[in-house]
Amino acid sequence: MLIKKGAEANLFLERWHNKKVIMKQRFPKKYRLPEIDERIRNYRTIHESQLLHHAKEAGVSTPMIFLVNLKDSNIIMEFIEGKQVKQILNKLSFKERKHLCRQIGELIGQLHYSGVIHGDLTTSNMILTRNGNVVFVDFGLGEKSVELELRGVDLHLMKRAFQSTHFLHAEECFKAVLEGYAKVVGDEMTRVISRKIIEIESRGRYISERRKVNNDLSSKG
Amino acid sequence: MPKFCLGIEATADDFSVGILDFNGNVLANVISAFIPKMGGIHPREAARHHGKVVGQVISTAFQEAHVKPEKLALISFSQGPGLGPCLRTGATAARALATYLDIPLVGVNHCVAHIEIGKLATGAKDPVTLYVSGGNTIVSAFEARYYRVFGETLDIAVGNCLDIFAREAGLHQRAGMPLGAIVEKLAEEGNELVDLPYCVKGMDLSFSGLLTAAIRLFEVRQYRLEDLCFSMQEIAFSMLTEVTERALAHTEKREVLLTGGVGANKRLQAMLRTIADEHDSRFCVVPKQYALDNGAMIAWTGILAYEHGKIIPVEKSFVRLKWRLDEVEAPWVGG
Structure with a gap:
């Protein structure tokens, strides 16, 4: 049964060996050339399964993988019962929201600390289970890296997700994420990353702070 | 009495003037493109081009629209984002017209205008x-x-x-x-x-x-x-x-x-x-x-903003080079 038609893959809820499972199927995309399409689907299917595993090693809950089928570009994995953070975040109280965002920040910190970049940190890709655990899903755009730049982009995407989907609470949410993040990677590293995020954002179009940031960066060498 | 708006677009290499009535009918949309002899757009040279053609483009627009300047209710212009010298040339023309005709002035965000004209043209x-x-x-x-x-x-x-x-x-x-x-x-x-x-x-x-x-x-x-x-x-x-x-x-x-x-x-x-x-x-x-930069989109977005009271006094109509799309409150959009 199709439960989510994503941009990249479709998710099916199936029974498989008497288990409730998710089959993540990357269908061919008709809009792009078959060469490009195959390259992307193959790459992402392999990397996603590897990263789901690396994330577990980092202490971040992710769905259990049961089967990776490269020929059909699909992954069969555990079905996680719970609610998307996207659906509940705006409904929480200030305190609950702060708590949840800190928890998310800690988990992102653990991923980064272990050299895992999620690649698509949005609140749709986090599931809050009944016992209060946050499970990260969809590592299709992720990669293994310890580069500061990629960590910065990862957090920038999280910030952008708050700004577009949770705009009323964007600032407090991202602040709490960084607080949680700092608990894992330390204050100094978080300061370095925060500066990196500003630098990344200042490369974008029409950032009024661009000139100021560039001056700051060059004066600091 | 039908009401008309004249919009001036000058964020980059195109200088364009559009005239619309308040129902969204495009009566004129005249574009003059600056084509560099070599290389990309040099902001100062593009602005010089705009300064040279501004009079001609505006009068052609009036002729095409069969609208007399006195019939205008509103002037709008692309206030940003874009290249400084180009924006200032367009803004200067807009301020002059609004002051001379003694009608309100509206500053329009170029990115919003691209979206609004798309919505108007396609429904x-x-x-x-x-x-x-x-x-x-x-x-x-x-x-x-x-x-x-x-x-x-x-x-x-x-x-x-x-x-x-x-x-x-x-x-x-x-x-x-x-x-x-x-x-x-x-x-x-x-x-x-x-x-x-x-x-x-x-x-x-x-x-x-x-x-x-x-x-x-x-x-x-x-x-x-x-x-x-x-x-x-x-x-x-x-x-x-x-x-x-x-x-x-x-x-x-x-x-x-x-x-x-x-x-x-x-x-x-x-x-x-x-x-x-x-x-x-x-x-x-x-x-x-x-699709390309055009005055019609500026005129149309100007009308939408004007109907929600978003006029600006000439002395506060500075251009905004890095004005982001998501900084513009758009009360005219339903929902």
């Missing part, structure tokens, strides 16, 4: 918009008073990427034939895919690596220019389509709007139509005459 109500041009690459959708940016380029715009490559490859822009159109034509003759970097970060994009790689491959002279153009388009447009689809899946809107100069590209249109169909959404593409 789209609440789309996910892909706005692609030489200066911008933005995926946005309206949520609670603002056009929210879901994804955008982290470095250069897709049109800029294609333009710079074309210039490096020795191609020249001609009147009525922008570089993007020349690349599109060459790409139709290409068929061999050259390996180039595909760079999507969530819903954000990066084109600078693609550009550098393509220029390097051109310089080794082992590939046909047609194949390079073809591959650049295929890779860049696949990236754009992927992030637009991601925004569509995320927002669950029922319309996809393609707007901006690169929106005139047939291959990009075909790709976006495919994903719109897959998500049971309506695909809308801005007609060619409103």
